[in-house]
Amino acid sequence: MFRKWKADKSKRDTAPPPSENDSDSLKADYTHVESAPAPEDPLDPALEYAVVDPAQPNMPYGDGSDKVFGMENFGYTCYIASILQTLYYTTSFRHQILAFPERDAAHPRKRKLRVHGHKPHAFLSSLAPTPSTNGSAAASTPGSSGSTTPQNSKVRSLFKPGPPQSAPSTAGNTDRDSKTDLNNPELQNLLVAKYPEYANLDIHYSLNQQRNITLVGVTDNQAATSEQRKRQALVRGPIINLDHSYADQYGMSETIFTALKDVFECVTENVSKVGIVSAQQLVEVVKKENEMFRSSMHQDAHEFLNFLVNNVIEALDNYCNATGAETDIHRLFEGLLTSETKCLSCETVSTRDELFLDLSIDLQPNTSITHCLKMFSQSEMLTESNKFYCESCHSLQEAAKTIKLKKLPKILALHLKRFKYAEELGRNVKLFYRVEYTKTLRIFNTTEGSEYADKMYELYAVVVHIGGGPSHGHYVAIVKTDRFGWLLFDDETVECVDENFVYRFFGDGPGLATAYLLFYREVENEDEFIDRLLYNGLATSENEELDTSAYHRVSVPDVAAESETNGDVAAEKEKPDKQERKKRVFGFKLGKG
Ligand SMILES: [Zn+2]
Incomplete structure (x- = not known):
């Protein structure tokens, strides 16, 4: 059930050799x-x-x-x-x-x-x-587009899905429309209006093909x-x-x-x-x-x-x-979850606590992260080859197993299990299920005693996998920064993106880009957070107005609690200590295997 990470060789069996x-x-x-x-200025020793x-x-x-x-x-x-x-x-x-x-x-x-x-x-x-710098800035060598790796073309198909794009500019192209004035203050003003900290970023800004403002990787050529x-x-x-x-x-x-x-x-x-x-x-x-x-x-x-x-x-x-x-x-x-296993023969309930550093979530088509988290905590039957060894019966028995989130972490990292072994194909495939994720998430603690409180979380980072399968593709990160808003990190380049951009990777296209890891952080002051959300919504644009549907509630079911109140409990609770941390699992999976 719980496992320490280990290499999954099958995932990489079909990996293509490095192309170049x-x-x-x-x-x-x-x-x-x-x-x-540019030559470096000497530094002030002070x-x-x-x-x-x-x-x-x-x-x-x-x-x-x-x-x-x-x-x-x-x-x-x-x-x-x-x-x-x-x-x-x-x-x-x-x-x-x-x-x-x-x-x-x-x-x-x-x-x-x-x-x-x-x-x-x-x-x-x-x-x-x-190389020469005499104004032939946007020029590229003829035929250079041929050196683009398949990986790169996927990146472009993601960020500009739809009709194929025109070829990269060729040598001698001086089309004014494709040029950006690096000193155009409008782009900076646009950003500074929203995030004053941009005024302190002494850089050029350029608009790229995707209409995002480039911060790192600025070129004079919009069609770059x-x-x-x-x-x-x-x-x-x-x-x-x-x-x-x-x-x-x-x-x-x-x-x-x-x-x-x-x-x-x-x-x-x-x-x-x-x-x-x-x-x-x-x-x-x-x-x-x-x-x-x-x-x-x-x-x-x-x-x-x-x-x-x-x-x-x-x-x-x-x-x-x-x-x-x-x-x-x-x-x-680090969070704490507890798995409760109820023997269907003697009804004894065994409880085991496990530390986790993230949650690996099974996906279903046309669903939401809220729903997947609910399923995560649903009772599961352990039968046939998956029977449970009951300490009271001293034998393998059918059992019902339930996982509850007991102590919630400050940073909740969710791994969407998009790569799944397909029996009929004999290899892992990528699931392009639509799984919606939301700006905020509330998770209730329903374990008895309620030693730890419910938590409200705010989405602050999405790691996106771009590609058709588990053995190839590309990753980018979209992260909400304290000073500069949402930034898209794609290896060397960094772009400023609109918040709407963050919610484009639900998994059903267009393109092959899908959210793979979601990072939520605890909201420490909920009243202030909601005020800010409201204020920003009214102050900026209608698109960002507070959408109450963004508030989803996840309740962790408590189906095993009844038998516990009958006093029929054989608890095997383990208190995590410093040594226990060694056993910490980073993610776990439900079900067989
Ligand atoms: Zn039993």
Whole structure:
């Protein structure tokens, strides 16, 4: 029933071989770029120890909320980028990563203003000699569209479904209509009106083919393809060339935690507010720790989330056990559920508590996340080969099993099980069921005693899988940021998107893009939250007016409670303790297998 994550080889049996060498294709296309990287201004040495917020001695150089960085793709690493971006903008998580372990006030660490890497960055090296910048900005080499990978064309078919798009601009195309004035203040004003923080983002803004405003990957050519904008993002930089570890600065040995902290800290402390992070060292550590991620094939973003969070918690547990330090990081994602199994022969009820870090939800066609969560808690019969060993009967018996959510986490991560084994095909397939998700979610705690309260949640991130099957495709993340609203992170590029965009990935098209992971965060002050929702709705547009249908209520049924009140209970309750955390499962599945 509950399982620790393990590699599912069958999922990757049909994976296509890596089609081409990524850095070669980047090299071949470098003429797309508008300009060479700008020479760096010298830095004021006073910045090196300039404390941003004295009230936060463990985050002296800021909390990172004012940064917008894309992530370099090293070939099929979009599953890493989409999860890292989501976790970075999970504010409480980022704060905990940045602020731990405590800094030594007597020996402040220099701010990581620029990170050039121990070796020259591969892409920038490939640009030499510097391409011409004399106004042939939008020009591309003839035939370059042929180098587009199937993966890339899928991205475009998602974001602009319908009739096929016109070919990318060809050499010599100077069509004024396709040009964007990078200094046009209107785009910025539009954003600043909604989010004042955009005024502090000293960058150009450009509108792309999808009518989204590009923040990272800005080009002078509105018709630029997604790939061209990604390359442009690398050229503009600055690139955080993270090909090394800072673990010794933290007084730790290198782990997934230190590699993740390196990424968060280098972004937070960078002299620029926008740019690209090249997280090479983190990818190396991930591959070293887990052979499954060593192949250059498409990987599962949920498995990576599982792996990452479990390993971060484990690394911190080890560190805390050795040093006596304390962290609450595991509490963010950690919830408690209880499974009750009632033997149909003797009616004894066994109860078992399990910690979870996310919930894996079975899907049904034409339904909603609310409905799927209800089904999740519905009673299930254990019969035939799936019988339950009853401690009272001392034998295998038919039983009824119910799962209840007992303690709800601050961050509720939901994994939509879109990849399912199809017996008739002998492999995993992707389910394109329509599963609606909503802005808010209320989950009731109906376990007896009600030790823990109900919670209202707000959607803040969606990881979208784009593709026809489990063994190939592409991931992007759409994340609500504190300062800049909803942002779409697609590897190197970052775009500002309308809130309506977030609710386009229910699963039944158009296109192959479907929500795969949903991240909800606890609403701590419900009255204030609802006021804000109302106010924003009235202040902006009719489209965003408060829709009361957005409030869905999930009640976890309590069917086994009756037998318990009869005093017929043989409880096997286990209190989770520090050791128990080791057994924590990240997601679990219902039913057979
Ligand atoms: Zn029994």
